Amino acid sequence: xxxxxxxxxxxxxxxxxxQKDSGSIGVEDISAVLHGVMETLRHELSDADRKVFxxxxxxxxxxxxxxxxxxxxxxxQVNQDxxxxxxxxxxxxxxxxxxxxxxxxxxxxxxxxxxxxxxxEAAAILTDATTQIFEACSFxxxxxxxxxxxxxxxxxxxxxxxxxxxxxxxEIAAVKAQEPVKSEVSNGVDDNPTDESLLNGPQLDGDGxxxxxxxxxxx
Amino acid sequence: xxxxxxxxxxVVDDYVTMLRxxxxxLKQLNFTNIHEASDGAQALVELRSGPEFGLxxxxxxxxxxxxxxxxxxxxxxxxxxxxxxxxxxxxxxTENVIVAKKAGVSNYIVKPFNAETLKGKLTSxxxxx
Numbered sequence: 001x002x003x004x005x006x007x008x009x010x011x012x013x014x015x016x017x018x019q020k021d022s023g024s025i026g027v028e029d030i031s032a033v034l035h036g037v038m039e040t041l042r043h044e045l046s047d048a049d050r051k052v053f054x055x056x057x058x059x060x061x062x063x064x065x066x067x068x069x070x071x072x073x074x075x076x077q078v079n080q081d082x083x084x085x086x087x088x089x090x091x092x093x094x095x096x097x098x099x100x101x102x103x104x105x106x107x108x109x110x111x112x113x114x115x116x117x118x119x120x121e122a123a124a125i126l127t128d129a130t131t132q133i134f135e136a137c138s139f140x141x142x143x144x145x146x147x148x149x150x151x152x153x154x155x156x157x158x159x160x161x162x163x164x165x166x167x168x169x170x171e172i173a174a175v176k177a178q179e180p181v182k183s184e185v186s187n188g189v190d191d192n193p194t195d196e197s198l199l200n201g202p203q204l205d206g207d208g209x210x211x212x213x214x215x216x217x218x219x
Numbered sequence: 220x221x222x223x224x225x226x227x228x229x230v231v232d233d234y235v236t237m238l239r240x241x242x243x244x245l246k247q248l249n250f251t252n253i254h255e256a257s258d259g260a261q262a263l264v265e266l267r268s269g270p271e272f273g274l275x276x277x278x279x280x281x282x283x284x285x286x287x288x289x290x291x292x293x294x295x296x297x298x299x300x301x302x303x304x305x306x307x308x309x310x311x312x313t314e315n316v317i318v319a320k321k322a323g324v325s326n327y328i329v330k331p332f333n334a335e336t337l338k339g340k341l342t343s344x345x346x347x348x
Contacts, residue, residue: 130243
């Protein structure tokens with residue numbers, strides 16, 4: 001009888017799971033066991049037990065829908081495009097503010113040099129002004145540390161999303177095949193850009209055009 | 220007792236901006252011999268191989284050796300343990316200050332700070348300028 005084979009199928013699945021070395025059980029495996037249990041119940045149980053069957057079937061469907069929805073969120077895109085871009089932008093902020101801060105301090109030090117040769121009253125005013133400039137420049141140290149914390153948080157998110165991608169690899173591949181990713185960064189020129197696609201903000205070093213490059217486009 | 224402004228001062232911070240700000244403030248206080256290091260390990264090399272330092276001004280959060288690790292190394296070293304050690308850091312939690320005090324910090328300045336605060340703390344550690 002076919003129904004007599006079902007329990008042994010479930011038992012085989014459970015046996016296979018017990019043999020796994022990884023220490024974790026995948027969503028696919030749980031889903032397969034549930035399907036096996038449902039098939040067994042369908043053939044073996046009385047009406048009184050059908051409530052359990054319905055609950056299990058609902059659970060199985062819920063897992064299937066959740067898997068599909070997570071895959072459709074395309075967590076692979078988060079790690080491929082969004083997080084690296086965000087990290088690069090934050091690094092660029094640190095570099096730009098450091099560069100600006102050092103130029104400001106160059107000027108403050110030059111003023112201080114002049115103060116050394118000025119009369120006492122003027123020297124005091126100049127020294128007071130440069131002190132305030134140096135104090136204000138300490139913002140770069142603080143913002144740099146805060147941004148470093150954000151970059152670390154992004155790396156943590158990246159690791160967790162990696163786990164998600166590993167768990168839902170097949171589903172993501174299926175969604176990917178249906179909807180190929182449009183790359184956020186295009187090296188070519190779009191002949192018909194939308195207004196929205198033109199709002200890219202400041203470019204990272206090497207990504208945008210220099211003033212010289214732009215001038216050439218007007219020649 | 221007046222501060223000996225000719226004694227070498229070691230400033231330790233992994234941010235070039237902060238090293239420069241501290242150097243300028245110390246110059247304004249008339250310190251004439253200012254050395255710099257970008258982390259605790261580099262500072263320790265400087266302390267053990269360089270001149271006899273009269274003051275250490277150090278950040279906390281640095282790699283590979285943090286400011287608190289540097290402080291512990293300094294306090295455990297017979298030749299260095301007497302050097303005043305001022306922590307200048309954005310780590311402002313009470314637990315940080317308690318740990319630093321237990322490790323033997325001379326004073327503690329929270330970033331961002333101003334020149335007046337630095338002068339006040341150094342006065343309490345070294346004496347009048």
